[in-house]
Amino acid sequence: MLFSCHEGDHLTLVNVYNAFIKNQKSAKFCQQHFLNYKVLSHVADVRHQLKKLMARFKVKMTSCEDEADVVQKCVVSGFFSNAARYHASGCYRSIREDQELHIHPTSVLYTVRPPPWYVLRFRSVHAD
Secondary structure, eight states: OOSOOTTOHHHHHHHHHHHHHHTTTOHHHHHHTTOOHHHHHHHHHHHHHHHHHHHHTTOOOOOOTTOHHHHHHHHHHHHGGGEEEEOTTSSEEETTTOOEEOOOTTSGGGGOSSOOSEEEOSOOOOOO
């Protein structure tokens, strides 16, 4: 997989965005890689707006470069209540509700072995 990152889906999405920017926000690039041009353009616009706000309020903007741990710590600090722990039964259990959870087959973490001890969930899909 071209953009996938074994650390998880968040960093995979960062890779997609960086590739989009590196290719001059090209619609052709998106079409070639089955990416949504409109969504990636919106993401670039939101990032630009955030940069302008940071400049207005004199917030120093720094990059973590290739340090995946920094991004992961940031995401976890904002969404710690969505954490789930790997259970001996082979599934995940949410920390807050002790709800049984499974990694979706489209996630880059679906095939990771051994499975990560902890994951963050952002969307729950209920299957009947």
